[in-house]
Amino acid sequence: MCSVGGGDFCLDVEELELERYRCNDCGNTFDAIGKKVVCPSCPSENVVKI
Template identity: 45%
Template sequence: MCTCGESYDVDADEDLPTKDYICNECENKFKGLGKNVKCPSCKSKNVTEK
């Protein structure tokens, strides 16, 4: 499946360089991967790397 500009759920292995983020809108804490990280709960791009 090809996605263009859309986020999708991925089960990240321990080997992938994920970073910890917090959403500035809903305060959800999550791990992200890539350049255009979105909150998985509210889909906001207003996130901060912890």
């Protein structure tokens, strides 16, 4: 699947996929990347993937 252009970018691309999260503290929904996701509206890390 990594046949276009070559190079080492393929591994990074998969990690850049946005995932949808919801904050359990303020109810905000947002897109985020990474393992440690923090709500953009409040400092809470109490978020769940939806």
